[in-house]
Amino acid sequence: MPAARGAHLYYDKSREQWQIRDSGGYVKRLPRASASCREDAEKALAVHIATRRTSSVPSPVLVQLDEEIASNPKLVSVAQVLAFYGHSKRNDAGNREFIGIHIEHLLGYWGDKVLAQVKRSTCEGYVEWRCAQTWAPPGAKIKKPVSDQTAARELNTLSAAIGVWHREHMLTAVPVVTRPGKRMKTPDWLTEIEYERLTRCAMGDRWVASDVATRQPIWENNKRPQEHLARFIHIAFFQGSRHGGILRQRWSRGDMHGYFDMTTRTCHRSGPGEPKTRKRETACRIHDRLFPMLEEWRQADRKKGIDLVIHVDGEAIDRIDQSFATAARHAGLDRRDVDGSMRETMPTPHILRHTRATLMLLAGVPTAEVAYYLGMTEAMVETTYGHCHVEYQKRAAAS
Numbered sequence: 001m002p003a004a005r006g007a008h009l010y011y012d013k014s015r016e017q018w019q020i021r022d023s024g025g026y027v028k029r030l031p032r033a034s035a036s037c038r039e040d041a042e043k044a045l046a047v048h049i050a051t052r053r054t055s056s057v058p059s060p061v062l063v064q065l066d067e068e069i070a071s072n073p074k075l076v077s078v079a080q081v082l083a084f085y086g087h088s089k090r091n092d093a094g095n096r097e098f099i100g101i102h103i104e105h106l107l108g109y110w111g112d113k114v115l116a117q118v119k120r121s122t123c124e125g126y127v128e129w130r131c132a133q134t135w136a137p138p139g140a141k142i143k144k145p146v147s148d149q150t151a152a153r154e155l156n157t158l159s160a161a162i163g164v165w166h167r168e169h170m171l172t173a174v175p176v177v178t179r180p181g182k183r184m185k186t187p188d189w190l191t192e193i194e195y196e197r198l199t200r201c202a203m204g205d206r207w208v209a210s211d212v213a214t215r216q217p218i219w220e221n222n223k224r225p226q227e228h229l230a231r232f233i234h235i236a237f238f239q240g241s242r243h244g245g246i247l248r249q250r251w252s253r254g255d256m257h258g259y260f261d262m263t264t265r266t267c268h269r270s271g272p273g274e275p276k277t278r279k280r281e282t283a284c285r286i287h288d289r290l291f292p293m294l295e296e297w298r299q300a301d302r303k304k305g306i307d308l309v310i311h312v313d314g315e316a317i318d319r320i321d322q323s324f325a326t327a328a329r330h331a332g333l334d335r336r337d338v339d340g341s342m343r344e345t346m347p348t349p350h351i352l353r354h355t356r357a358t359l360m361l362l363a364g365v366p367t368a369e370v371a372y373y374l375g376m377t378e379a380m381v382e383t384t385y386g387h388c389h390v391e392y393q394k395r396a397a398a399s
Contacts, residue, residue, distance in 0.1 A: 008318055009041050070169040073115035078158070081115065082106060084168070085161035095277055102157040105130065115162065118175035127151040127180055148180040155179045186339050187354040187384055188347060194333060195237050195355070201330040202229040202323075228312050229323050231297060235309070236349060238287035240356030240374045243349045245269045245281055247317055249309045251298050260286065260294055260309065269375065280375035324349050357385050 010019045012029075018041035020028040030041055069075045082103050089099050109126045110118075130151040134143035159177035166174050190198065204225040235246050241258075249258040255273030258281070260266075270281035286294065297309070306314045328334060328347050335344045353374065360370045361381075370385075371378040 067169065070165075071172050073118075073171055073173055073175060076115045076165070076169075076171075078110040078113050078115060078118065079107060081161050081165045082110075082158070085157075085164050088164055098277075099157060102154045105154050106158055110158070115171070115175050116173075118158070118162070118177060120176075120178045123155060123178040126155065130154070149183065152179040152182075182383075186341070187358065188338055188343060188345070188351050189355040189358040190237075190333070190347075190351060192359075194331065194336070195233070197331040198327055198333065199230050199233050201327040202226050202233055206330040226323060226327075228310050228317060229320060229327060231293075232310050232320055232324075232349070233327075233352065234290060234293055236352035237355060238290040239267050239284065240353045241267070241269050242279065242281070242353065243320070247310050247320065250307045251301060251309060252307055260298075262286075262291075262295065262298065265291060280377075282372065282375040284373045284375075320349060354385075357381065361385055 008021055010021050011017075012019055015029075018030040020030065020041075086099060086103050089096055092099070106126075109129050113122070127148050130146045131148055133146045135146055136143040155177050156179065159179075162171075162175055162177065165171070202225075205221055232246055235241065235249075236243070239246075245258055249260065249269075251260060253259050253261070253268075253271075255271045257271045257274070258267070258269045259271070261268060265286045266283055267286050268283045274281075294309075301307070301309075301311075304314065308314070308316055310317055310320075325346050325348075334346050335342070337343070357370055357374055357376075360373070361367070365373075367378050367381045370376075371381045374381075
């Protein structure tokens with residue numbers, strides 16, 4: 001049985017109408033418009049997803065309590081606090097969906113508890129409970145166990161909810177949420193040779209092995225080329241942009257999507273009208289090696305009247321995980337040496353963002369420039385990558 005696709009947009013050509021389709025046979029028809037007028041449809045889809053995500057949150061009317069009760073952690077339920085927090089974030093378009101997802105999971109464990117029961121032992125119990133569950137991105141066939149870092153982010157939402165409640169009702173005692181510590185690990189990344197193998201596999205070849213005598217790769221033709229996948233890999237490798245942002249990018253400027261400004265050589269990762277989230281989608285200069293590729297693709301798309309950068313015959317792509325995983329497997333990237341340790345894991349598209357950060361640091365680019373280029377904080381660059389690669393500290397070590 002195929003996996004449920006989840007909420008998505010569908011263009012009915014016969015009706016000239018965008019539709020929002022979701023699980024359970026849900027269909028909402030939007031006003032008639034041409035296929036190229038997608039911005040309003042994307043806004044409507046975002047509202048639908050946010051509304052759906054908060055559907056399990058108790059009604060905010062439940063939190064209208066007497067102040068003596070509302071300030072007593074033994075009498076206030078966690079569900080009431082989460083409901084109040086979800087209601088307070090109803091206009092936060094950028095983070096509303098993530099908050100709704102977190103609240104759904106938190107209610108599964110904390111729904112029958114009161115605030116006084118939020119303590120170290122129950123927080124550790126929540127982490128254990130969540131890590132026993134599995135998840136899979138839309139369209140994926142293989143489920144993965146939930147990580148303790150996912151549970152930690154959800155507990156961050158619980159802590160924020162308690163803080164908002166306390167500022168409103170002044171709790172007599174504020175529960176402390178205990179979260180798992182951040183793990184220090186070497187991020188997965190690709191070398192230039194592995195990147196070249198990956199792009200070649202996206203275009204239809206399959207890497208078999210390397211010749212023992214000449215050390216040259218041995219290839220065989222495997223399938224038809226996937227130009228959209230090759231484009232994605234090139235952009236993600238050189239720009240370090242996030243998966244979803246790349247799939248939304250256009251050649252022309254728009255309020256609800258990122259775009260490439262070829263005149264100023266600027267990659268705009270998001271449109272000015274898109275909801276702001278905690279993810280920094282800063283603009284950056286187009287990489288010198290990527291620029292001629294973009295010029296070639298843009299000329300080809302212009303002749304066909306296509307505005308999307310990543311597309312299949314002019315149609316948008318929702319996700320690229322499965323085709324990326326297939327190309328990575330054909331390139332032999334599911335088992336390889338990374339920083340002296342053997343990795344046996346299937347890389348995801350996000351590995352290309354890690355790769356760009358790592359290669360920039362190895363090239364001696366200062367951490368502040370790396371952070372700005374990729375839309376991270378400098379602290380995140382130093383924490384995630386700095387302890388693994390110290391090439392950028394050569395001047396300090398030599399002084």
